[in-house]
Amino acid sequence: MRSWLRQHRLALAAAIRKWRAQRAAALLNALALGVALALPAGGYAVLEALDRLSTRSAIDPQLSVFMRTDAEPEAARQLAARLRGDARIHRVRLITREEALAALRGTSGLADVVAALGSNPLPDTLVLTVAGSSDGVLDQLAEELGRAPGVALAQVDALWARRLAALERVGRLALALLAAILAVGLVAIAFNTIRLQILTQRDEIEVSKLIGATDGFIQRPFLYLGLLQGLSGVLVALALVGAGLTLMNTEIVGLARSYGSEFRLPFFSSGEAVALALIAGGLGWLGAYMSVSRYLREIEPK
Amino acid sequence: MISFSAVSKRFPGGKDALRGVSFAVEDGELLFITGHSGAGKSTLLKLIAAIERPSSGSVLVNGQNVGALKRAAIPYLRRNLGLVFQDQKLLYDRSVYDNVMLPLAFSDHPPREAARRARAALDKVGLLERERANPIQLSGGEQQRLAIARAVVNRPSILLADEPTANLDVDSAGHILDIFVAFNRVGVSVLVATHDLALVERYGTRVLRLAEGRLLGEGGGG
Ligand SMILES: Nc1ncnc2c1ncn2[C@@H]1O[C@H](COP(=O)(O)OP(=O)(O)OP(=O)(O)O)[C@@H](O)[C@H]1O
Ligand SMILES: [Mg+2]
Numbered sequence: 236m237r238s239w240l241r242q243h244r245l246a247l248a249a250a251i252r253k254w255r256a257q258r259a260a261a262l263l264n265a266l267a268l269g270v271a272l273a274l275p276a277g278g279y280a281v282l283e284a285l286d287r288l289s290t291r292s293a294i295d296p297q298l299s300v301f302m303r304t305d306a307e308p309e310a311a312r313q314l315a316a317r318l319r320g321d322a323r324i325h326r327v328r329l330i331t332r333e334e335a336l337a338a339l340r341g342t343s344g345l346a347d348v349v350a351a352l353g354s355n356p357l358p359d360t361l362v363l364t365v366a367g368s369s370d371g372v373l374d375q376l377a378e379e380l381g382r383a384p385g386v387a388l389a390q391v392d393a394l395w396a397r398r399l400a401a402l403e404r405v406g407r408l409a410l411a412l413l414a415a416i417l418a419v420g421l422v423a424i425a426f427n428t429i430r431l432q433i434l435t436q437r438d439e440i441e442v443s444k445l446i447g448a449t450d451g452f453i454q455r456p457f458l459y460l461g462l463l464q465g466l467s468g469v470l471v472a473l474a475l476v477g478a479g480l481t482l483m484n485t486e487i488v489g490l491a492r493s494y495g496s497e498f499r500l501p502f503f504s505s506g507e508a509v510a511l512a513l514i515a516g517g518l519g520w521l522g523a524y525m526s527v528s529r530y531l532r533e534i535e536p537k
Numbered sequence: 538m539i540s541f542s543a544v545s546k547r548f549p550g551g552k553d554a555l556r557g558v559s560f561a562v563e564d565g566e567l568l569f570i571t572g573h574s575g576a577g578k579s580t581l582l583k584l585i586a587a588i589e590r591p592s593s594g595s596v597l598v599n600g601q602n603v604g605a606l607k608r609a610a611i612p613y614l615r616r617n618l619g620l621v622f623q624d625q626k627l628l629y630d631r632s633v634y635d636n637v638m639l640p641l642a643f644s645d646h647p648p649r650e651a652a653r654r655a656r657a658a659l660d661k662v663g664l665l666e667r668e669r670a671n672p673i674q675l676s677g678g679e680q681q682r683l684a685i686a687r688a689v690v691n692r693p694s695i696l697l698a699d700e701p702t703a704n705l706d707v708d709s710a711g712h713i714l715d716i717f718v719a720f721n722r723v724g725v726s727v728l729v730a731t732h733d734l735a736l737v738e739r740y741g742t743r744v745l746r747l748a749e750g751r752l753l754g755e756g757g758g759g
Binding site for chain 2: 238241256442443445446447448449450452536537
């Protein structure tokens with residue numbers, strides 16, 4: 236056990252030595268890996284934020300039913316009474332056209348506009364809150380009510396949230412594809428840098444084999460090097476994504492406030508950062524492993 | 538103990554480097570292998586270290602059939618051998634001391650003991666004061682001695698040296714051979730391949746003569 240630990244400590248030290256021996260190349264590598272990681276990682280951060288936004292808004296799906304302006308004043312009241320007896324509907328709020336106009340008039344700056352209107356252009360409106368949040372119920376109700384007598388339009392208010400969710404699904408798929416492509420790229424970068432390392436260290440490898448180094452001993456520092464490279468890429472990616480989110484948030488905070496929302500794009504949780512590190516480190520390790528299996532055997536003492 | 542029985546080695550391309558070679562080396566022996574260029578001296582040593590495998594016949598080292606060793610077992614064979622090559626295969630990206638430390642990575646010595654052994658090996662070949670130097674700063678003879686220090690630092694039971702005195706003047710060559718003789722005195726089996734017959738004769742030990750891959754017979758002896 237102690238010797239096992241020692242072997243790994245030595246291998247890690249050797250990997251760090253190899254890494255530092257060509258700092259400039261290693262930094263460029265970290266940058267390349269970081270950019271490759273930042274794209275899907277940043278996309279993920281944005282999508283997660285949108286996901287939270289759309290599910291939060293969908294908690295209370297509402298349906299607005301606008302009556303025709305030429306409908307009988309009683310029609311809205313009767314419909315409201317009928318809907319209050321419907322088990323699918325949680326709450327019914329009736330806003331008469333007079334109430335709506337009064338509210339508009341009370342809104343500062345609009346009083347003059349209302350006065351200029353002459354007749355009241357606003358319809359009676361029913362705002363329905365649906366029990367549960369299943370899209371099916373909401374759509375069905377909207378369709379039924381759209382055909383009810385005296386109704387001009389029944390509109391699902393959570394529609395934008397659902398569109399966002401659909402858009403988000405497309406985004407997730409695109410992100411998954413991008414991530415898969417970049418994962419392959421990451422493995423290829425690690426494969427190639429480790430290949431170059433192996434070739435420049437031919438002598439050392441040959442000597443190691445001559446003095447009785449096992450394949451495991453020889454390959455370990457290269458595997459650690461692949462891992463370190465992946466991790467260095469993660470650091471760069473976290474910095475890039477952090478900077479990107481901060482920049483976007485300066486715009487988003489203002490925009491969200493105008494909608495009365497405190498929404499902003501949050502940075503990764505520590506769990507997500509660790510997951511990213513594991514994935515990128517693992518991919519670096521995998522590329523190194525492929526390179527090592529392919530090239531180390533070829534170098535034999537002559 | 539090393540024993541060759543009817544060992545032949547044919548390289549791809551049809552070249553017969555060794556043909557039906559049989560001999561045995563007892564523990565603690567000092568043995569020279571001579572012969573013209575291309576006679577098969579290097580090939581013979583490489584078969585012992587499993588760098589090459591025999592085409593036919595068997596090579597036994599301490600009872601192990603080296604020619605049939607699995608790839609994974611070869612490192613453990615080599616840890617018991619000290620190898621010195623004509624091109625010393627030193628690493629020029631690290632100090633003399635670090636070159637000698639290389640083989641100690643596989644032993645379980647605590648760091649202080651490893652350092653002590655490395656210095657002892659450097660001391661035996663007279664390079665202790667040069668431990669901080671880079672091998673490139675050493676003369677040919679000094680580099681050769683460094684290669685020997687690296688070969689013996691793990692106290693192998695068998696030392697194999699291929700042309701360790703090539704390109705050295707007579708004094709330096711004599712110095713190198715004296716080091717081998719000293720190791721042999723403390724019980725290490727030593728096999729040295731060399732062109733230098735004049736030098737070999739000074740030691741009066743057993744000599745294997747190779748020509749065209751065949752063993753001509755043995756000379757020397759006390
Ligand atoms: N890898 C190889 N492939 C093909 N032929 C080889 C190989 N290694 C050695 N030979 C041939 O085998 C023969 C013996 O070579 P070896 O190196 O054993 O000779 P040697 O006695 O050590 O010669 P020298 O004194 O010049 O070092 C030579 O003719 C050489 O050309
Ligand atoms: Mg030779």
